[in-house]
Amino acid sequence: MKSLKLIVGGVIAATAALSTVAMAGDTVDSIKKKGYVQCGVNTALTGFSAPTSEGKWEGLDVELCQAIAAAILGDKTKTKYTPLTAAQRFTALQSKEVDVLTRNTTWTLSRDTKVGLNFVGVNFYDGQGFMVAKESGIDSAEGLDGATVCIEPGTTTELNLADYFRSKGMSFEPVVIESATEAVQTFFSGRCDVYTTDASGLASYRQTASNPDDFVVLPDIISKEPLGPAVRHGDEQFADIVRWTHIAMLEAEEKGITSANVDAVRKDSKDPSIQRMLGTTEGMGEALGLSEDWAYNIIKQVGNYGESYDRNVKAKLGLERGLNALWTNGGLMYPAPIR
């Protein structure tokens, strides 16, 4: 009889526990309650999200995560990172293991609908390229017929690759390895003729070769890869916060506000749009459900988009702004007005 009581008690307790999980409130409340933002990041992609030798995370995507923490909690250090492989990332977001994916993820229709994600912007415009060994003598993707290709599963890369070879009437043999690091090492060992991923990723992984000069990135770009942060369906407030965090970083660059001069600008600027953004004129923070100095915190603690890009992508990978320049400089980055 005692064991029966235990079982019944257990069932009731378990049910109660599960109901609280199911009814847990929206993302912003839970972030404020636990005191940090949990971001899904890449396992190791220099320039975007990679741990340093001291175990600190660095990169463009990592700084976007820090900016979200600065906007919501007023402190960019209140972040935690979950490194995710391409195949794990959506399940991790769906199951609330992470609050937001800041993990170079391509915005596509099926992910935005059926997979249950909401893409809230593009923080890096990329395209898929190929890397081959220099001694192969290949200089164009057209010469890849019959090649063995190393890829990560569950990526748009995998699909674009099949599409590209199909449309060119060429054949290929995929070698699909879940961990990106393993896949790249397998390519370096000579198992594959080609490694393919986003061009920024190729630049990043090429540096991990024992001799980067043995490998070349082909000039062909075979796809559009708008990479951006994604949140779960059904939480509009949090989606808005992530979207406008990214826009605030762009807007700051456009207005020439940096982490160094933001204090002076806030004190002196007579530009009404800057006053609205930095909270001198109230209303924007309230609209997002945040404090009025949300954008000030982002710029002061993390910096504007240009600062973040130069510090990470340009300094570490040597990639110029290109498509990722502001629209005023011939790029695609065009912040919507903060008003």
Place this chain on the structure above:
Amino acid sequence: MSDPSNNRNRLSGLIYSEKVRGMVAQILVTGGIVFLAWYLISNTFENLDNQGIATGYSFLSLESSFGISEHLISFSPSDSYGRALMVGLLNTVKVSLLGIIFATIIGFFIGISRMSKNWILSRIAAIYINLFRNIPVLLQLIFWYAVINNGLPNPKRALEVLPDVFFSNRGVLFPVPADHPAYFWMGAAFVAGILGAWLLRRWALNRQDRTGQLFPYVRSGLALVLGLVVITYFVCGAPTELDTPVLKGFNFKGGAKLSPEFLSLLIGLSLYTSTYIADIVRSGLQSVAKGQQEASTDLGLKPSQTLMHVVLPQASRVMIPPLTSQYLNLTKNSSLAVAVGYPDLVSLSNTTMNQTGQAIEAISIFMAVYLGLSLTISLFMNWYNKKMALVER
């Protein structure tokens, strides 16, 4: 009859009855489990619906649009997710089946060596067992994969071990007979030969029971199978054309291929599982009383006959149940394929799950498949166990 105390007695009798109590307890527990399952399932669907995530199995008929390197049935990116999962299932079955066969052969050999009176042989077997059993199988897979990828040359410098057999980091390539109708008929002759040999064995055993006369059914059965196949080969025109691998551009074209992914998985699983099988074989052989062996020698049986007809049949009764669980382990361990890029069921389910976002459905499919595979192996081994069991007269 209308005495109230009598009624109360009946009621309290009900409460204190062990049978009633037992029944109530069982109903409560079963009800609790059913409720919990219902709750979890309905909650999951509600949450998926709230997040706008697609549910159901209709994705299986959509175009997969990804490539798969190894397939036993034809596959192209324009085929459906369902077919991709089928390819994965067949790849899992292929590597598990071959793994079970190799692990068993190596395991028997090592197990018998371990009991050998030759000190060196027995030591080597012991070292082998301790080495491969005590390193996690995942590490072994990655080790073999790295050995093949880094240890073998690239296709242009492939090692030609035998004429037209190439070893390179693209795998092992070897010639196979070019397509010809003769091979179909040879296959048919092989099946007919097996059937004939089985009938022959039945007849021979029957006759032995009746008359005590021995008939060499093993040798004559083998001759029957081989003879039929060879005769068919010559009747169909004895084709000699081979499909040989030739280096064209990046890779070898033609011939048959064992990929590095498949080889490293097969080697890793076979070696790891063989250590357990070796110990099972040893314990099985040791379980047969020494007197049995001595008695059969005294009866004039040859050592091979002693092993085949006296020791092994008795040892196998001890060996079959643990062997079954090792076969199940090997099959389930084959899901580690994802680490070395072999496109097994789990690897392809992961990809499908990621492209469609339907994790629960994809996982439910591969869970059901592994359950089915394991139950099939168990059923077969139980049948075999029953067949081998001691028949008491």
